[in-house]
Amino acid sequence: QQPVQSPQAVILREGEDAVINCSSSKALYSVHWYRQKHGEAPVFLMILLKGGEQKGHDKISASFNEKKQQSSLYLTASQLSYSGTYFCGTESSGGSNYKLTFGKGTLLTVNP
Amino acid sequence: NAGVTQTPKFQVLKTGQSMTLQCAQDMNHEYMSWYRQDPGMGLRLIHYSVGAGITDQGEVPNGYNVSRSTTEDFPLRLLSAAPSQTSVYFCASSYRTIGDEQFFGPGTRLTVL
Numbered sequence: 001q002q003p004v005q006s007p008q009a010v011i012l013r014e015g016e017d018a019v020i021n022c023s024s025s026k027a028l029y030s031v032h033w034y035r036q037k038h039g040e041a042p043v044f045l046m047i048l049l050k051g052g053e054q055k056g057h058d059k060i061s062a063s064f065n066e067k068k069q070q071s072s073l074y075l076t077a078s079q080l081s082y083s084g085t086y087f088c089g090t091e092s093s094g095g096s097n098y099k100l101t102f103g104k105g106t107l108l109t110v111n112p
Numbered sequence: 113n114a115g116v117t118q119t120p121k122f123q124v125l126k127t128g129q130s131m132t133l134q135c136a137q138d139m140n141h142e143y144m145s146w147y148r149q150d151p152g153m154g155l156r157l158i159h160y161s162v163g164a165g166i167t168d169q170g171e172v173p174n175g176y177n178v179s180r181s182t183t184e185d186f187p188l189r190l191l192s193a194a195p196s197q198t199s200v201y202f203c204a205s206s207y208r209t210i211g212d213e214q215f216f217g218p219g220t221r222l223t224v225l
Contacts, residue, residue: 029210030211041202041217042214047212047213055213056213091210098160098162099157099170099171100145100214101171102156103154104152
């Protein structure tokens with residue numbers, strides 16, 4: 001089952017902040033965040049693991065609430081280069097742990 | 113390192129034709145997977161593999177076959193193409209089977225007429 005992302009789309013002016021949310025109905029082992037520019041492949045931003053470990057981009061911050069199965073991606077002082085579609089992907093705890101399931105994405109547009 | 117490579121970049125098929133999308137990685141990654149991306153649907157997992165000789169189904173496996181005879185290669189076969197399989201296909205790999213960064217290939221844009 002796909003995680004649910006919100007908002008579906010957001011428009012910012014350069015320098016503004018944004019938060020993108022991701023929630024799942026399943027207990028999670030990890031949450032991944034990727035950014036995709038139009039016509040390109042998704043690019044890794046960050047992984048948040050159960051237990052608190054994080055791996056990824058120095059300039060990107062995110063949180064992972066294990067009890068609520070929710071994650072948020074924080075984009076501060078946005079730049080034009082932040083524009084793109086952001087996907088969260090989730091890996092569930094227990095059972096088959098090998099499936100990374102993505103949400104439908106959040107389209108972020110940063111204008112000058 | 114070339115990373116994850118996919119061929120072809122573009123393909124047009126007629127309904128009923130078969131073809132194989134190629135995917136290769138040179139990073140000695142255990143985990144490989146295939147996704148399809150359709151407008152408004154995000155990335156949906158088709159099949160995945162946790163190592164040579166081991167494959168399993170994802171969310172949308174119908175109409176697709178995979179095999180993994182080597183660590184490097186993970187081809188995706190369409191046995192009888194249908195218009196509903198028109199999509200962009202991405203192959204991805206990661207070093208471990210869970211909790212690791214996914215490296216995506218550049219994608220194959222497939223149109224089935």
